[in-house]
Amino acid sequence: MAFKNYFVLLILSCLLHPLAAQEPWKAVTGKISSPWAGKVTPNNALQEYPRPQLARSGNWQNLNGLWKYKLTKLDQRDIPSGFDNEILVPFAIESSLSGVGKRVGKDSILWYKRTVELSNNLKKPRVLLHFGAVDWECEVYVNGRKVGAHKGGFDPFSFDISSFLKKGKQQEIALRVFDPTDDGTQPVGKQTKNPHGIWYTPVTGIWQTVWLESLPETYITTLKPTPDIDRNALDVNVEVTNAEAGDQVAVSAWDGAKQVSNSVRSAGESHTLTISDPKLWSPSQPFLYDLKVSVIRKGKIVDEASSYFAMRKISMQKDAAGIQRMLLNNKFLFQYGTLDQGWWPDGLYTAPTDEALAFDVQKTKDMGFNMIRKHIKVEPSRWYYHCDKLGMLVWQDMPSGDIQGSAWDSRPGQISGKPQDKLRSEASETSYRVEWEKIMEALHPFPSIVMWVPFNEAWGQFKTKEITEWTMKKDPSRLVNSASGGNYFPVGHIADLHNYPDPAMPVPILFGDKQVLVLGEFGGLGLPIEGHTWLDKGNWGYQSFKTKEELLKRYTKLITDLRVLIPLGLSAAIYTQTTDVEVETNGLMTYDRKVVKMSEGTLKALHGTLYEQAVR
Structure with missing residues (x-):
């Protein structure tokens, strides 16, 4: 009798708490897969540093992995109180590796939610939430408050979420995603709701790496290196957020351990580095120089990042x-x-x-x-x-x-x-x-x-x-x-x-x-x-x-x-x-x-x- 009562309680528990009854993530079967698919797990999904052209070591956290998801009607504006199941980010919901394999379309909203425990690496005052790409329109929430919105399925974007974080390590991130695929007029590539011939399965939601980065109040935002082999020069534009009067930016070019050129100018000014006798990049000799950039205030480095460039025309x-x-x-x-x-x-x-x-x-x-x-x-x-x-x-x-x-x-x-x-x-x-x-x-x-x-x-x-x-x-x-x-x-x-x-x-x-x-x-x-x-x-x-x-x-x-x-x-x-x-x-x-x-x-x-x- 005791066993019977326990069995009834177990069933009731699963009905009252649907997430407790979820099956562990696994790829959706029924289609062919590549040799690497079997290597993917919720713990190792695309863990590489996602931005090699502006890299900082140590102060970032990869948020790829299992998120909760829910499909709702278009009029759902608030974060749902309950979520259907789990999805493996950064794989689109229609894909096998997402573990879901469902279509969304113009009449539905795809919601994501995840509770994140902030890494000890994220100690600096500013915290940015980065998305490699989300198809197509999304609104981002942190701890229930709307941070911002973005339209565009192919470009990276980020939000400064510093003021949205609460005390303690645990933070909640949610996304509301709308993607009409080819029922809309936005750039969509070869996606279609009716795959055939040269037109393929839709891609909705997060499909590139999601990550956090902690930064000082003043930080390097973008680097724009442009080579000119006729002048033996590299022009570099550096964008700095929250630069102060007197701040300088130092840019140096390196061939391995050897510095080949450097420039120090006021923040906001462009740089020109002379690259003497340059090693030209080509398909047969793809030589890459290293690039180091620092923001300097009163002789001290405020922020620094590494990059690379090539001399080619x-x-x-x-x-x-x-x-x-x-x-x-x-x-x-x-x-x-x-x-x-x-x-x-x-x-x-x-x-x-x-x-x-x-x-x-x-x-x-x-x-x-x-x-x-x-x-x-x-x-x-x-x-x-x-x-x-x-x-x-x-x-x-x-x-x-x-x-x-x-x-x-x-x-x-x-x-x-x-x-x-x-x-x-x-x-x-x-x-x-x-x-x-x-x-x-x-x-x-x-x-x-x-x-x-x-x-x-x-x-x-x-x-x-x-x-x-x-x-x-x-x-x-x-x-x-x-x-x-x-x-x-x-x-x-x-x-x-x-x-x-x-x-x-x-x-x-x-x-x-x-x-x-x-x-x-x-x-x-x-x-x-x-x-x-x-x-x-x-x-x-x-x-x-x-x-x-x-x-x-x-x-x-x-x-x-x-x-x-x-x-x-x-x-x-x-x-x-x-x-x-x-x-x-x-x-x-x-x-x-x-x-x-x-x-x-x-x-x-x-x-x-x-x-x-x-x-x-």
């Missing part, structure tokens, strides 16, 4: 035939890369581990590519850090949005005679402009990025001339490809053609004297590998094959044909794509990264012939 210049060529460090280098979507079968937008994040870059390098086009997605800072270290050139796309919802401008284009710009609402334009500026600011320090791509294939393309010229003015140190494969305007540095499956190029006589000629996408050769596909049936490629041998034969022909175009004026080409993604099987690797469809050595040898082509 991207530019354009006419060859002997009068065709504009793309130069790296004042020399022509044919750029050959992959279209890289940056999606994972288990984490969607988020790689399972930092090792996995670096894997794609290293494999691309091993295959003999020297460039990656990051396709309408922005990666965590550590991805660009891996590109910097490994020597991989990057073309960075702006994530597209408002593709279907906007009407066409009535003004005809100069080439097609048809309307080419879309008319977007004020809210839609604002979302694009604000987020593109923040993305460019956040990514400026990474030397691997050599090109900005504001639009892709006319997807939401609007005010092309204005947006391109603004982008060029915002960052004159890089080239700007106004609309890769999109509607053409005579603006920007690049004329970009997309052609599937065979290689082609913009007509030199029409474009070559003013713009660099590139093949922004081609290839798309598909090979589904049994046991390594997202779906058992319905897989898709621009041109599909049944065996690796057939695939290699066709790919070899593509490279042979591509080689012919380089002496005629082609400066770069991008093959679709690095990996399979969901039902797309166009990848050089399977979606789970377990199979390389053509050997790295064979591809590297093939690609080497592209870099040997002479130009006129």
Whole structure:
């Protein structure tokens, strides 16, 4: 009888306290997964320092791990009193590694909550709460009080939460997230509520690292290093929060243990460091200098941070035939890369581990590519850090949005005679402009990025001339490809053609004297590998094959044909794509990264012939 009463009490306890009945976290099964997924646990989820371009040691706390979550109706404005279950941050709720695998959509709100025990490292007076990325709109609460709000699914942001902390170590953090995916007009990339073909599963909520950082009252906020190899100089802008009169900023450049240059100026002033006989960064020799920055007050260091930079230059210049060529460090280098979507079968937008994040870059390098086009997605800072270290050139796309919802401008284009710009609402334009500026600011320090791509294939393309010229003015140190494969305007540095499956190029006589000629996408050769596909049936490629041998034969022909175009004026080409993604099987690797469809050595040898082509 006693046992029976105990059993009844146990059941009642579980009903009254639902969280007590929760199962431990585990990844959602039913889809393929990468080799790193099995290494992920709530205690080790992406624990690396997330901001390599402005690093401080010791005074930070990683908040990745298990958070509580709840889905509510849109009118839920207050933090819910109860939460459904747990979610593994920083994996989006739709992903396998979140442990949830649920859709959200335009009619729901996703809430997060976690009680945090502050680390002993967080002793300085200011405490900042950082988010690598949250898709799309979020409100942040600390101890029940609203700290602030943010819109934008791809840019990092932070809040000073010092005045919101209560006495003691335990603090409560909550988020309210709204994400309409492609039912909204915001930048969304390839996410859709109806995944098919080249459109993929939605990503909602936190998808990059969440972390705390403690700082002094006066602290370094941003670093902006810009190399100029023609002047043997590095220009550095340092933003300092709460600087006082008389404060100085010291900046020094280092080659290992050897200081090669330094500058000391008043806070708010820009720095120019002379880098004598610079070691130039390139895919074959990706040399990185260290950078140290300090805020000094009355001879004492108030705050300091470490960073790095590279001496490299991207530019354009006419060859002997009068065709504009793309130069790296004042020399022509044919750029050959992959279209890289940056999606994972288990984490969607988020790689399972930092090792996995670096894997794609290293494999691309091993295959003999020297460039990656990051396709309408922005990666965590550590991805660009891996590109910097490994020597991989990057073309960075702006994530597209408002593709279907906007009407066409009535003004005809100069080439097609048809309307080419879309008319977007004020809210839609604002979302694009604000987020593109923040993305460019956040990514400026990474030397691997050599090109900005504001639009892709006319997807939401609007005010092309204005947006391109603004982008060029915002960052004159890089080239700007106004609309890769999109509607053409005579603006920007690049004329970009997309052609599937065979290689082609913009007509030199029409474009070559003013713009660099590139093949922004081609290839798309598909090979589904049994046991390594997202779906058992319905897989898709621009041109599909049944065996690796057939695939290699066709790919070899593509490279042979591509080689012919380089002496005629082609400066770069991008093959679709690095990996399979969901039902797309166009990848050089399977979606789970377990199979390389053509050997790295064979591809590297093939690609080497592209870099040997002479130009006129």
